[in-house]
Amino acid sequence: MEISKTTQQPPSRIRVLIADDHVTVREGLTAIIGRQPDMVVIAEADNGRDCVERWLECRPDVALLDLRMPALDGVGAIEEIRREDSSARLIILTTFDTDNDISRAIMAGAKGYMLKDARREELLDCIRGVHAGETRIPPSLVAKLAAGVSGEALTSRELEVLTLLARGHSNKDISARLNIGETTVKSHLRSIFSKLQVLSRTEAITVASRRGLIRL
Structure with missing residues (x-):
């Protein structure tokens, strides 16, 4: 009597797009993400305009975007991508942490906001969380954002x-x-x-x- 065997399919990996105008940053992120069994970098971009084009081509699960990039900044790229897909999972990864920057990114549709000096585990956890549909902003940045929006806006x-x-x-x-x-x-x-x-x-x-x- 032949016994059938069920082959368990390996879980699909999180497909990541990296957009940053510094090649060393892209290489570092690619190396870190590439070592994770549940993630893979499928595309890179060195400016905001290229980021939008690569996203439309590859449709990644999650995209990491620098805030300051040539041609089109991170916020502009997020706005264009979300016009194509309002459910796009996008994370800003930057050195800038002013409440205005954070507010602009979140209002544009970013689901995560991380600083480049964050620990590797924090970044990877952010990617996994955003991929799962969560919004990830470190508590320190949430406090800064709250302090900024509590005051009356300048004209x-x-x-x-x-x-x-x-x-x-x-x-x-x-x-x-x-x-x-x-x-x-x-x-x-x-x-x-x-x-x-x-x-x-x-x-x-x-x-x-x-x-x-x-x-x-």
Whole structure:
């Protein structure tokens, strides 16, 4: 009597796309992920535009994207990918941790946000969690995000004033550049100080830079 045997199929591996403009980062991530029995890197991209194209070609299970990339940044790439597939599982892996960066990424549709100095086990756990449908953001970044969104948002005009202020322009210069009166500039500054909960120009610039509202 012949006894039939059931062949157990090995579990499918998590197919990962890596997008980063630094080749050493891509090689390092590929090596780390390649050593995992449940993961495989199927594609790489060195800019945001290429990332979108590679994603459309390969349809990976999870994509790791740098925040700052040429041609199209990580947030822009996420937005384009999610227009094609709203269920895409995308993780930002970056060195930037301002509440503005985190907020932009999450609003665009990122399901994970990790810093490049995170431990290898944390990154791998994030990939597995996001693949399983979870959202993964480290507690420290959640706290920073909460602190940033708790305050009132600056208007586009206030951001313009703040940017010029950070570049060393006086009220008179700002007035001339934006074609508004100096009294209006002072009014904007009072509003900026109130929203950022600061008392001086220097403190406003420091807080705004830390939150990613301006780049010095």
